[in-house]
Amino acid sequence: MQWHLLCKKSDLVVDAGVAAMVNGEQVAVFYVPEAEQQVFAIGNWDPIGKANILSRGLVTHLEGQWAVASPLYKQHYSLLSGECLEEEVTTPAWPVKIEGEDVFIAQ
Template sequence: MALNEVICTKYDLVENSGVCALVNDEQVAIFYIPSSEEKIFAISNWDPCGKANVLSRGIVGDLTGKYVVASPLYKQHFDLKTGECL
């Protein structure tokens, strides 16, 4: 996939929630947070603790000033900017 290829539009996304997209045979979790400066975030959909592609179904929130998603499996928080498990 080229860097400028469109995966979806903002109108395909759900506010304050995630969706999953298949990009180059990898699942990507895309989040639309309209109240944030960045608005749209993308991280891997893979939860390394739960060993499943589920992060797009997690709960989005703010943890110490960082936008995060809580895994629906074991509730670890992943930074939406970096994908790092906090």
């Protein structure tokens, strides 16, 4: 696994998502300072709503985990695994980390 610079911590919004392009794929990056991991990356593609929209969803703590609610049909996706909590679908998830002011994604 190799780590690649994704963005600066200052590019992120507390308790919200931003979209980034990583190797031609849209990634939704979430900064949740309350969470142990603090930063998460899942696919921006909502497999139910069929749109690149997850970065615009609301961050929540649901069923003991951090998740994002899709702005289209309100399904919740785990920020750790990308699994939908209500349906049998997933969106990709990538390991991410913060080192100083830099945010890295593993690929």
